[in-house]
Amino acid sequence: MATRGIDFARLSLKDALDLAIFIEEEAKERYEDFASQMETHHTPDSARFYKFMAGNEEKHRAELAERRGKLFPKDPVTVSRQMLFDVEAPDTDEARTFMTPRQALTVALRCEEKAWAFFDGALKVIKDAGVKELFTELRQEEVEHQDLVKAELAKLPADDRFKTEDFEDEPVSHD
């Protein structure tokens, strides 16, 4: 239930583009938040990965924004990000203190799969040919992203067999 109130059957190309931009923007911000959480909680490797993901999302956002600018240079935005939370962005609870890069990548992979499912579902109701084309393209991109993340995952060494809990300090009481 990542979004509310989008009537895909009546979605125009302009609104669809804006929506796609918001989806990327949301994902970028969530990854930035995660990176910052990892930094404040001494989990630097995963912080680096989340920053990398934020960079990717920003790149996609910029590409879409450029397209939107060319197609509809003057038309105002009429959709909002209000009810859009985690189409492509990870759920707010997916980060963990001391998560390994492998765990961080797994989160990202799930997100790409989730985004694929979103576009796939939407495509079943979309009528507008232009929107259909855009969403088909975006759905395909998600496949590529999945492959990218999977390739990264394959490069990572396996996590070792030990749990951080068996070495780390106890949590601290603050009041």
Place this chain on the structure above:
Amino acid sequence: MTLAMPAPVPTLQAKDFRSDLKPIWCPGCGDFGVVQAVYRALAAVGRPPHEIAFISGIGCSSRIPGYTTAYGFNSVHGRALPIAQGIKIAHPELLVLVAGGDGDGFSIGGGHVAHAVRRNIDLTYIVMDNQIYGLTKGQLSPTSPRGLKTVTSMYGSLEEPLNPLMYVLSYGAPFVAQGTPADLPGLTAMLEEAIRYPGFSFVNIQSPCVTYGEESGQIKAQKEKMKALADMKHDPTDRIKALSLAQDYGRELYTGVFFRDPNPPPTYDALVKARQAELSANALPRQNILDLFLQK
């Protein structure tokens, strides 16, 4: 709920309510979702941050005002509601939000809840209910289930949990809802509605603690078991029905509005204003106040 497309674009954006302070919350804490929903709900309501007073007690969850751009007051443990009531009565034009944990609200601050409810002061009280004490390292909370083993209940708790929904409903709160960061659109809509409601509104948020909470309370588990009251065709104007559903707190996870009084009773702050207007008509001029003691 369906937003008509094209949707109105709020003039204020969620980011306008987000401060630069970095949360100390543990990654994965439910409160991260709650604060996102709060940003959006406030953007939807559309009052600028400087017209909002956001009051809290002490606890992990009570850090939330600092993460917004509103005027914040991170007060003392259990006393957010008294302070918030003072603010609202003294300055009724402000939008007043109150937030805290289950311990802050229903243990040490429990006595204040009933009185804020019965006064029907127009504010929104958000409890991030994680059934544990987070900030002090995992002790029993008033909403912890019976039998829970914690550092202060080594051999299992001997007490029944308190039911926040019943508590607030039975004192007559005109707006009572329950949400979860497992459904952020739902939570956002509910918060917006609560804030807009003219009177005391209460939102219990099942916001899990990843560090000390039970597995069964985490977002993943919640997604499995949550049931939207709207899907159950619950009529939120029926207080008795709401009470009956609220009894399932702790067993079932219902989300949505339990009760919304369709005829909002007058608020205390409105009554104060009316009384001030009525009585000020025949007041002595301030500089003549001592004439009250004049022997004629």
Place this chain on the structure above:
Amino acid sequence: MTTDLVIGMAGSGGDGIVSAGESLIAAVATEGYHAMMTKSFGSQIRGGESSCRVRLSTEPVLNPGGTLDVAIALNWEDFLKFGGELPVGGNTIVIYESKTGVAPDKLPLPGVTPAEVFPVPIADMAKESAKTDKAKNTVILGLIAGWFGIGGDGVMKGLRKKLAKKGPELLEANERALAAGRKYAQDHPLKTPRVMERPKTVSPKLLTDGNDMCGAAAIFSGCQFFGGYPITPSTEIMQFLSREIWKYGGSVLQAEDEIAGIGAAVGASFAGKKAMTATSGPGMSLKTEMLGLATIAELPLVLVNVQRGGPSTGLPTKTEQADLYQAAFSAHGDVLRPVLAPTCVADTFEITVEAFNMAEMYQTPVVILSDQEISQRKETCDPIDTSKFRLVDRLRPANSELGTHYARYRFTESGISPISEPGMPGGNYLAAGIEHNEKGAPISGGIMHAKMNEKRFRKLNPIRTRRDLFQTYGDPNAPLALIAWGSVAGVAREALRVAERKGVKVKLLVPRLLYPIAEEFFNDFLSGVQAGLVVEQSHQGQLYHIMKMVLDLPKGLKSYARSGANPFQPAEIVRRLREQAQAMHQSGDSMPQEE
């Protein structure tokens, strides 16, 4: 050979620095050393920066020590966040994770040239030996064992116990990490060896912190009820009791707030049981009302207030001594409430037993004013001979006193009236917060009120003559004096040692009864004193001002006070003391020359 070593380490919570410290202190305790460990953390709940200091010695350790002998940084950024808590000096051996990329001659320690610097590939060694870089903390324990000859096998013994349930894989990994650290140390000897001298005798030691010690003492004293509410840094008392007290027929109530917590304890005391509550600053503020009730109803009660930085939420995890006024004076009406302060973990046992005895003997609430440092630091102590303690029970009425003529608040010579309890036939009475007559019936007249006040004050007179609640050190005829209480007393005792070594004649008074002021005893100590300092960790210097209120202080006795979380060092106390003496001398007052 080294006889005293202060090790400070810092890293992230994930590095397990503090848990390494815990393993180390447990191990050296079994080797017969005296040791003390303090910890400090960043503001995150889990995954923040963390640090600890372990000081060990062949002699009793009085305080956590000043400049480090050994500084271990897994990460410089984290290490530096602890600033003055982990001071590095010219005599320090610095060991750090070489992965940090900092060159040994470019340490981020401006103005300091450490004695020796070792960049060690700690994470790589962990990975190689234990197959996980998480075992960094165990490698560090190996390095310490190798270079300083401490821990080592004791650490392994401890880990075997701790990890017994986790299976052999984890244990073996730790074993290999420890061996790797030891080997590295052997291959890279220190220029100037600093192997710790072995203690002359190895006797079994206790190892615990002030909060657990307080809980154990409560059980020993016969405490049957604890009512409280979690608050840092006192929560562990409740946690300890909630594990142990049931075994002795007692119980713990985690109440809905501090008022309810102390309220239930007052109730348990009325019911005839020894009862206790514990809290810290913000909770103490809430308990004031019930303390007044216990005073006028003359009910025994022990309240532990573990001080943290205030006011309000203040510095919840740091130590301060700014709650003395509150402990002594937070009341309306005429109230005299004894305040006792332990000076270290071992002393917490004695002071807690004393508090229960005093509460029972005089039917009054007694405050134990501990502080964050004592309550949460770990310390070795020699076994305490519990047979030397006499436990006091409240004076109960004889059978002949019971019946319709029983007067709960009977005026007696001592001011102590025999107290009955529900269930005792013929002892029925009304306990109340309202002023009452001897039989407990409410009154509103001035004459009876004055008599009752007089009785409630008179009964406490004997505690002012309790010399055993004061410790003195140094030359009794010294013209220079130090006065310190609570955790600062340990620093002052070391300052005295430093001064004596320099030939400065000083004496030290450590009051463990802070209120009421034992006038006679203070005056005895202060007679002949020409200059001195009352050393306290608060902005105001609260004991100094209470002393000033009650006593005629020598002109040269001044307050040396500063806000909490800024620990005193022995050397600076001595410096300040000499300055004070100098100032007195210059102002024309005769002052014997030192040195």
